[in-house]
Amino acid sequence: MDRGMPVSLWCEESEEDQSQGQGGVQAQAPGRTGASPQPRAAWDPSASGHRVIQRLLLTEERYAPSLLYVTLIQRDPERREELAKWALEVCGECGCDEAVFPLSVSLMDRFLSARLSLPVSLYCLASACILIASKLTECDTVTADTLCAAAEASFQPSDLREMERLILATLRWDTAAVTSQDFLPHFIAAVSEPWDSEPELLSTLRRHSDTLAALCACDARFLGAPPSLVAAASVNCALWGLGNKGSTRLAYLSEALAELCRTDVAVLQCYSEMIEYALKQRLTNGLQGPTEKGDEVESERPGTPTDMREIDF
DSSP states (O other), X not given: OOTTSOOOOSOOOOHHHXXXXXXXXXXXXXXXXXXXXXXXXXXXXXXXXXXXXXXXXHHHGGGOOOHXXXXXXXXXXXXXXXXXXXXXXXXXXXXXXXXXXXXXXXXXXXXXXXXXXXXXXXXXXXXXXXXXXXXXXXXXXXOHHHHHHHTTTSSOHHHHHHHHHHHHHHTTTOOOOOOHHHHHHHHHHHHOGGGTTOHHHHHHHHHHHHHHHHHHHHOGGGTTSOHHHHHHHHHHHHHHHHOOSOHHHHHHHXXXXXXXXXXXXXXXXXXXXXXXXXXHHHHHHHHHOSOOTTOOOOOOOOSSOOOGGGOOO
């Protein structure tokens, strides 16, 4: 290594250089710096189990937002929820890995928790968090131009890079936070023995758990909850929603999930009902649209879980 060469920790890659370096042989995917599909390692059972879960449980407290921030957001959650939903839509349109969205929301919450002040452009903040999360979790990252276009050019790529530097400086480069997405594969592996002979059903369980965890990331009511509890409640809600096992077996699986995330079964059931209620609210709002002023909205919690097989995710 040339000692006279300046070294910088800032990410100063050029998207034009990357696209030229590929020689133009393959067509680029929308919003991506490359075109080939991302390599995926097979699931390694030795990298799961109680040891890994316990390590994640010890680490998750380090990345929790402050109680003051949680209180302020839950008093007026509309802006934060709108921003999280926008980030979810952008991640979906760009074909991001499922780990990008929860990590980007975690980065956004931690940044706002540390500063307690809103930046000039909230969409620039959300886009910078998506960009950082994509760099951490994906080989083929989202481009700055795509994020600017998603925000309807409300900021420039230079503003996005400057916001990225501000987030990294505020968080002191500690960006690999533990999210509910990190717990999901371990929790599902721990309770998936009845579905070992049904890979399609197991895939459906994972997909529904991912969807419910993303729903919780958008909902400010789950902001102060540990990611492990949100993940366990999402898996529990998906299990009951599939409804293909007896109630005795499902109750046993709920107890196993509560033990894994170090909580009481009653607490897990409470959060599962909260997720169920939030899901029904989302489906009702999606079907009926905005309600007119003066309309009464039923606020009772559901008594039976929604059948996940009847929902098009």
